[in-house]
Amino acid sequence: MALDRWIALIILMICMAYGYAAFFTMDAGLPPFMQRNAIWPSTFPKVLSVLAITCALIILLGQGKSDDEAKEGDINYRRLMDYNLGQALLLLAMMAGYALMLRPVGFLISTVAFLTLGAMVLGERKLQFLLPVTLLATGLVWYLVQQVLGIYLRPLPYVFGTGG
Known part of the structure; x- marks a missing residue:
């Protein structure tokens, strides 16, 4: 698996934990008057987690290039010591x-x-x-x-x- 897909997998796991916290734990302690609001303090984290999970899945499941098609500007993780x-x-x-x-x-x-x-x-x-x-x-x-x-x-x- 390419380096970008490994990074996408790690980001996906972090975003899933963040999304779980946003959807299931953040709103538990809201006072009653805030529970009737249209926008809660967890609204932005919910949107952010859904968008991040979607982007990570697109990278992870996408039909990307293979390792044989590496271009000049691409990062080769096998040669990490050649970089700054x-x-x-x-x-x-x-x-x-x-x-x-x-x-x-x-x-x-x-x-x-x-x-x-x-x-x-x-x-x-x-x-x-x-x-x-x-x-x-x-x-x-x-x-x-x-x-x-x-x-x-x-x-x-x-x-x-x-x-x-």
């Missing part, structure tokens, strides 16, 4: 570090650092272009989340007295 796994693993580690540093360091500093270092890992070396772009993108996202959506994101570390 170091970059991918470093980016995954950086994502985990970013998630852990988001609260103590603050959104602005940790996001600018993650975007800058992530772009440098991927090969960008022009800091004169990289820093303004990451600063602008981070500031714009923080403004939209904080001011437009009204969700509080600690912009700076605790030591700067940003509250919350």
Whole structure:
């Protein structure tokens, strides 16, 4: 079986567990006044699980290409060591570090650092272009989340007295 079908099988199993939780366990603790609503808190998870299961089944049961028809850009799982796994693993580690540093360091500093270092890992070396772009993108996202959506994101570390 091809690598994409193995991944589809794993995603299918995860989505089936998610769908079971959405259909059978999420609505058990709803208060009576919410049980008469047309849209429940589990509506989006139900739709998401059905769509994900459908997509996984299409990939899993589809009439895809065989291993003999591999093209130039396709990933060959037998040659995984020929790819840039170091970059991918470093980016995954950086994502985990970013998630852990988001609260103590603050959104602005940790996001600018993650975007800058992530772009440098991927090969960008022009800091004169990289820093303004990451600063602008981070500031714009923080403004939209904080001011437009009204969700509080600690912009700076605790030591700067940003509250919350």
